[in-house]
Amino acid sequence: MKKARIGTAVAAATALALTTTACGTSSDGGDGGEKNSLTWMTMLHTPTTPEKGGVIETALEEHTGMDVEFQWVPDASKEEKLNAALASGELADLVSLTVIDDTQVRSALTSGMFWDVEDYLDEFPNLAEIPDATLDAARIDGGLYGVPYQKPAARYGVVVRQDWLDNLGLEVPHTIEELTAVARAFTEDDPDGNGKDDTVGFYDREESFLVGFRSLAGYFGAGQKFEVTDDGQVVPAATTDAFKEAMEWYRDVYENGWVNQEFVTVQKQNQQDGIAQGKGGIVVTGLFEAKNYNALAQSADPDTPMEWALINDITYDGVERRILSDTNGGMGGWLAIPTTEVETEDELRAVLGFVDKLMDPEAFELMTNGVEGEHFEVDEDGVVTITDQTAWEQEVQPFSSSRPSELVTTFQSSDEYVNLGNELMAENTEYMVVNPAQSLTSETFDRQWSTIEQQLNDAYNQYITGQIEMADYEATIEKLRGQGLDQIVEEFSASYAEVNG
Amino acid sequence: MAVPGILYFLVFKYAPMGGLVIAFQDYMPFLGIGGSPWVGFDHFVRLFTEDTFLLLLRNTVVVSLLLLVFAFPVPIILALLLNEVRTRAFRRTVQSVIYLPHFMSWVIVASIFYVLLSTDGGSVNNVIVAAGGEPVPFLTDPDWLRPLYVGQEIWKGAGWGTIVYLAAMTAVDVQLYEAAELDGANRLQQTWHVTLPAIRPTIIVMFILAIGDFLELGFEHMFLVMNSLNREVGEIFDTYVYTAGIQNGQLSYAAAVGLFKGLVGLLLVVMANRLAKRFGEEGVY
Incomplete structure (x- = not known):
């Protein structure tokens, strides 16, 4: 006082x-x-x-x-x-x-x-x-x-509970396949050794479509919000085959119970609490977050065994290593x-x-x-x-x-997670994928995108949780084409052609 | 004496209605009402021709009807029960306890239910699982949204709603009960033949008011229990106005939707009032 x-x-x-x-x-x-x-x-x-x-x-x-x-x-x-x-x-x-x-x-x-x-x-x-x-x-x-x-x-990556990996004798995952196996083990093999079935692999939240899953879809080859096709069309990433493939994979993960089943109701704060409480062991998030999870867990239990593996090089099948920029290229x-x-x-x-x-x-x-x-x-x-x-x-x-620039200096921290996070984020830059539409112009995008994105978001959630099928998701996209999506693609493509000759 | 009241209505209720003109414009905040272009009935045409309109109308009407059928009678029954309680201390305690939820905001109510009903460690589902059942996704299953909504409305509002009826019951002449008792009426018959007829005008006035609020469900409650999985049955006019206007920035369109809802509400009040008068009751005006 x-x-x-x-x-x-x-x-x-x-x-x-x-x-x-x-x-x-x-x-x-x-x-x-x-x-x-x-x-x-x-x-x-x-x-x-x-x-x-x-x-x-x-x-x-x-x-x-x-x-x-x-x-x-x-x-x-x-x-x-x-x-x-x-x-x-x-x-x-x-x-x-x-x-x-x-x-x-x-x-x-x-x-x-x-x-x-x-x-x-x-x-x-x-x-x-x-x-x-x-x-x-x-x-x-x-x-x-x-x-x-x-x-x-590009700050994103995957953070995984290292202590759980150790408990189960697993290696740090570097491919989607390995990550899936870890998600299964974290759910079914009692990684915290308390004899109860109270853990899951992925711990996702409400903004899955916009944040966590989008980053995962990037590993499958989907673009950052938009991508340019071979014939010069600028299309929303959520309509591409790579994105749908990722959705199919994630739905499978959901059906098996390897992701928290009610993620659509989970707010960011609940997600952090859940992770700190050891409910889930895989988070797709900024690589700087591990430190915060630990701090939160320690404030609840000073003896928490929590340790994190920070991963920035997840790859899928034949897709080259890449990471979507969560900050529009900075x-x-x-x-x-x-x-x-x-x-x-x-x-x-x-x-x-x-x-x-x-x-x-x-x-x-x-x-x-x-x-x-x-x-x-x-x-x-x-x-x-x-x-x-x-x-x-x-x-x-x-x-x-609120810092206008986060790049002024990088402090060496006594917290290893901070230093490691900074290092991995710097490494990310080389493999970064940015949104090609960022500085392009589309009047329809400025007016309609919020509405379109929300409907895509809803359809995504419904598909992942098994309420609708892929055909219904595609039907939603078709419906949105008439509501401005086609116009956005047209206007962005024209704008892209203009800029890139 | 009426001046402050009239002023209040002029300043806070009538003057803001002027803003409704943006429903006929393509309103841009920066240009203001003076500078935004006029578009006539474009937004209304869009509303009535879009698929969402039927969905909104259906959801709003269904939820409103459910409230009228299930939530409206609860305070009356509760008040009748309380009226029969003879121990003053007990009655007072019960009254105070059932008023309490009224003073909680919807955010608190929704959070309490969230903690109770979540499949991720919620107590209710813990009990269900312990009893050998499968966890029930109360919060995301579209089929559970309406029962949940109505249940929360009752939990929060029923106790507070009894006040009006209890007040009306205190006005009932005790001699009527004595006379009925002499005629051999038991407690149930007294309630049916004396108490209920005595509070009938109150019930009717409350009913008309409830009908006036028919589409006026309020955005807060639904917004808090809705998510992308149950939006299909949850999206009502009020939440849609919010999403379209505040979240997606289509202010004019949202104003048009709100104006339409208001007009329907007005129509319903007038009709209910006429109906009440036809049945020989007083009505609200």
Whole structure:
């Protein structure tokens, strides 16, 4: 409690100091004065929001010279929150748009609701450094309506319980076939040795179609959301033969009970809890997650035997090693600045300056590790140890997904999973498959995709759980062709032909 | 004295209705109502010609009917039972306990049922499995959605619903019971011939109000129990408005769907009220 009060006091003092400096430097003060406070609507990937005026927020304010008010949006309801905010025009000065395919986000971006920041980037040291490839991926209809989030280009892989593998005397799987065998063994051979039939192989969640399974389908040869056929057509990956083959395989896994049977009702948080409780041993997810699962399991049981094998080289049959990029080749969305809230170019520069400063190593360290001595320590080899895990989870972790760039530096961690994860994610880049339609233009896609994707998603779930057959899934695709799917393919293909001559 | 009330309705109920014009536009948030193009009845044409319309209508009507048949009488029966309880302390305790669920939000109710009914370690399925049965996928089986929905409505709302009826019963003249007792009526007959006729006007008013809410199921509850496996029987107008409007960003289309639902609701209230009057009751207006 005492700490919190000091924090507030510091925040107040900083704010006061800032106001004074701002008044001192600006010529007239008042309305035309320098912008020294901003609101930021951003995503929260943790269960609780960090305390207002907390230690990281205060430190960031100090570093950037900007008084920030965070408006946290829980990641699970980001579509609803963002769409409602966009529809009502109730936006913050800085808005994190991380759902890049969303119909309303795209139409808001192209309708002039946000500043085109292209011409201003060069004025800021860090923003000027954003690679061209990332900028290309971030452009919509040729406009750059926000500063792109820079993420590792391909973070996904498969993580498997190493201790369970050891218990059963199994090798780490590297092919789909081996993975299937492990899923069977994890379900049927009592890997945790408690004599009860209470484990499964894959532990999936509601977003299977969009997240976990999509990554698996990538091993079968399906593209990242879209792919280009031999005759130059840009088609949705979910309609391809490779995707369907993967679906058939996964349905078989489901029928055998090797994946949690009610995954369609499982939210991300439930999934993490289930994994921490040892209900399932295979997760298709970001390679950085193993560390979080362990932390969660340890908080419940300090003696948990949990150990993970991180795998980034699963292959299938004759398909070359590949991995779908979960971040559009390192572009994780936009930090967009609404023209309605930020009205003048000077104000825009102030907001961009803030984003730029967040990419400084100091700010990056604050949002990654926290405050040295309070959350972490560094030894002489530069190895970072998180000393207070609970405080880190509550005070630091919420900020980490808002870092405008995650590529500033890679810290050596005392946690082997972190280092291994970073290494494997870097390795992934070489085999990465990106969405060819990312920067192509299709008006129908911008308007209709959300609806089409949802219907595909439903049909996928119904097929996997055995409610419908493959013929019905194909019938759904046929039906969607008339509802805009064909038009999307046509428009993307035309746009693709134009770009690639 | 009526001014605050009138103001309330003007500001919070009538003024926002102006927003309904977006049902006849291709509304773009950035352009606003003034700048968005007018499209006439396009969205309504789309609604009535799409397959989803029949599905939505069927699901909404079926669930509403189930509620009317199964959930509506429960508070009445419960109130009659409570009315017969003579021990004050017992009656008070029961009343308080059955009011409680009313104060829980749907999120809590849905979570409780989720924890109980899940096949992945839910207590109910644990019992079923222990008794030698196969786990029942309550949460994903389309056949279970409606019973689940109605059951939750009853669990949450029945206790609270008794208040109105209990109040009406306190107004019944005690002399009527005494007279009936002298005539040799037993407790059941007293309930049937004295209590029920006395609360009939209340029941009818409540019934009309229930019919007015016929398609107005509310989005929250269904949204929380629905998933892609039971959407086929679960998608109702309210959830569809939400998915189409808020999730998929088709604001105008969603407004058209909502407007249609509102009109049908209005029609139903008027009809129910006429009907009540024809049967010699007072009605709500």
